[in-house]
Amino acid sequence: MPAQRPAPALFVTLGVLYFAQGLPAGLLGKSMPALARDAGLSPEWIGLLALPALPWALKFLWAPWVDRWGSGKPNHRKRWILACVFAVMLVLAITALFPREWLFGPGFALLVVLLFLLNLFSATQDIATDGLATRLLTPDLRGLGNSIQVNGYKIGMILGSGALLIMVGRWGWQGTLASLIVALVLVALVVWRFREPREQIKPRRPVTLLWWRRQLTLFWWRPQMAVWLVILLGYKVGDGFGTRMIKPFLVDRQWSLEAIGRLD
Numbered sequence: 001m002p003a004q005r006p007a008p009a010l011f012v013t014l015g016v017l018y019f020a021q022g023l024p025a026g027l028l029g030k031s032m033p034a035l036a037r038d039a040g041l042s043p044e045w046i047g048l049l050a051l052p053a054l055p056w057a058l059k060f061l062w063a064p065w066v067d068r069w070g071s072g073k074p075n076h077r078k079r080w081i082l083a084c085v086f087a088v089m090l091v092l093a094i095t096a097l098f099p100r101e102w103l104f105g106p107g108f109a110l111l112v113v114l115l116f117l118l119n120l121f122s123a124t125q126d127i128a129t130d131g132l133a134t135r136l137l138t139p140d141l142r143g144l145g146n147s148i149q150v151n152g153y154k155i156g157m158i159l160g161s162g163a164l165l166i167m168v169g170r171w172g173w174q175g176t177l178a179s180l181i182v183a184l185v186l187v188a189l190v191v192w193r194f195r196e197p198r199e200q201i202k203p204r205r206p207v208t209l210l211w212w213r214r215q216l217t218l219f220w221w222r223p224q225m226a227v228w229l230v231i232l233l234g235y236k237v238g239d240g241f242g243t244r245m246i247k248p249f250l251v252d253r254q255w256s257l258e259a260i261g262r263l264d
Contacts (some may be wrong), residue, residue: 010136013194014145015152017129020085020187021122022156023180030161032115034247034260035168039104046248052115055123064212066127071199077128077135078196084125085188089181091118096177100168135199165261 036046066080095103095114103111137145167176219225250260 007141009194010141011145011148013190014129014133015148016187016190017081017125018149018152019156020088020184021126021129022153022158023160023183026157026160026162026164030157030247031164031168033245034165034251034257035100036104037248037251038257039101041104041108043245043248045108046245048112049115052112052119055116055120056126059123059127060216062124063127064215066124067131074198075196076199077132078191078194080128081125081132081191082188084121084128085184085191087121088118088125089184089188091121092177092181092184096174096181100173132196136197162261162263165257167261169256169258169261 032049033046036049037043091114095111098107098110133145133149164176164180167179171179247260250263251257
């Protein structure tokens with residue numbers, strides 16, 4: 001079938017893109033609390049490291065603009081993705097300029113800003129990547145495509161958590177961030193080689209604040225939406241309480257970063 005011809009390249013591209021998204025998720029949610037405690041940051045301040053993940057919860061606010069701006073032009077979503085990947089690399093490069101002890105001490109405010117930007121660009125990349133997958137994965141490809149998406153993300157999150165802690169223990173802070181940048185360069189090369197088919201533009205209303213507000217209203221007033229919101233919030237809050245402080249506790253118990261990384 002003609003729709004299946006780009007499938008191998010599409011599967012590889014989606015796999016590496018979701019892998020790239022898993023890296024900051026693992027870094028922020030799993031590695032960062034252990035790194036912070038190892039650098040001497042108190043548990044009260046470690047809890048604030050969850051705030052930079054806010055863009056993931058709020059990405060629906062700017063998703064319509066990512067979907068529309070540039071649509072109809074060649075490589076619409078590819079250009080968004082590449083811009084976000086390079087922005088993440090820039091944030092990592094800036095972060096690598098500062099010693100870990102300084103960032104988790106006097107430079108904590110700068111660290112929070114850098115982590116916020118890291119999540120902002122990663123969440124925006126996720127919008128474009130999901131749009132690419134939704135558009136190009138035909139019904140006969142969605143089963144395998146979804147498996148590749150999930151596994152790519154999980155592998156990236158594992159490397160961004162356990163493997164990163166091992167690397168910091170062996171290579172140091174700057175060396176580990178440099179290795180992440182190299183990995184993202186390889187991701188960018190894969191995306192750059194992918195030829196995104198041109199999208200045919202259907203007549204659509206322009207994205208305005210009034211249109212955007214109406215879409216949000218329609219979404220939140222769906223039947224049983226309040227029940228699902230309570231379930232999702234309860235799960236994520238419980239998961240956050242149950243896992244975020246485990247690694248700082250292990251640091252206090254004299255576990256090395258490498259040992260904590262192997263635990264993942």
